[in-house]
Amino acid sequence: xxxxxxxxxxxxxxxxxxxxxxxxxxxxxxxxxxxxxxxxxxxxxxxxxxxxxxxxxxxxxxxxxxxxxxxxxxxxxxxxxxxxxxxxxxxxxxxxxxxxxxxxxxxxxxxxxxxxxxxxxxxxxxxxxxxxxxxxxxxxxxxxxxxxx
Numbered sequence: 001x002x003x004x005x006x007x008x009x010x011x012x013x014x015x016x017x018x019x020x021x022x023x024x025x026x027x028x029x030x031x032x033x034x035x036x037x038x039x040x041x042x043x044x045x046x047x048x049x050x051x052x053x054x055x056x057x058x059x060x061x062x063x064x065x066x067x068x069x070x071x072x073x074x075x076x077x078x079x080x081x082x083x084x085x086x087x088x089x090x091x092x093x094x095x096x097x098x099x100x101x102x103x104x105x106x107x108x109x110x111x112x113x114x115x116x117x118x119x120x121x122x123x124x125x126x127x128x129x130x131x132x133x134x135x136x137x138x139x140x141x142x143x144x145x146x147x148x149x
Contacts, residue, residue, distance in 0.1 A: 019087040019120055020148055034110070035124040039090040041146035046088070048078040048144075050095065052137040060136045064101045065112050067138045072116040075143045084147040086117040091144040092124045098138065099128035 024038035025031065051074035053067030054060050061067050076086050096102045102109075122143075132140050 017085060017087040017118065017120075021088070021090050021122075021146060023121075032121075034113075035121050037123065039123050039146075041088075041090060043088075043149050044082075044147045046079055046082040046084060046145040046147060048075050048142050050140040050142045051075045051078065052132065052134055052140050054134070054137070060134075064098070064138050065105055065108055068109065069112045069116060071139050071141045072113065075141050076116060079143065079145045079147075082145070082147060084145050086120045088145040088147050089117070089120060089122050089143050090146050091122050093142050094124065094126040095129045095132065095140040096126060096138065097129060097131060099126070101138070102126060102128075 020043070021039045021041040023036040024040055026037065029037065051071050052060075053070040053074070055070060061070055075089070075092070079085065079088060094102075129140075132138075
């Protein structure tokens with residue numbers, strides 16, 4: 001179940017489902033790439049706890065991109081337990097232990113992200129932290145989804 005960045009980029013991207021959410025774009029602001037400035041929607045809110053890049057067996061992929069992919073899959077799984085999908089995710093907050101590793105992998109990150117999330121780009125923030133609770137974790141992501149009622 002664990003996937004490394006090599007297998008993640010070789011897999012086809014997830015088909016995008018139209019989102020019931022609307023991106024918010026203030027007039028005159030530059031259009032963001034890979035995220036939205038804000039999202040609006042109506043429905044039932046689903047809040048995920050901070051998800052990390054381990055499989056249900058507690059195994060971490062060894063590389064940064066592999067952990068990002070698994071973390072995103074875990075966020076989507078929690079939203080899925082409520083009946084939603086990536087298209088319902090309105091916000092993601094990423095906590096990374098190495099901001100340079102994040103910046104250095106942006107080109108490779110796009111295909112990994114789209115393989116899990118499709119072309120759904122919610123409001124996002126990325127924050128560097130000193131450490132995460134699990135010593136092997138390189139990334140933690142929490143999300144907010146809005147599901148139709």
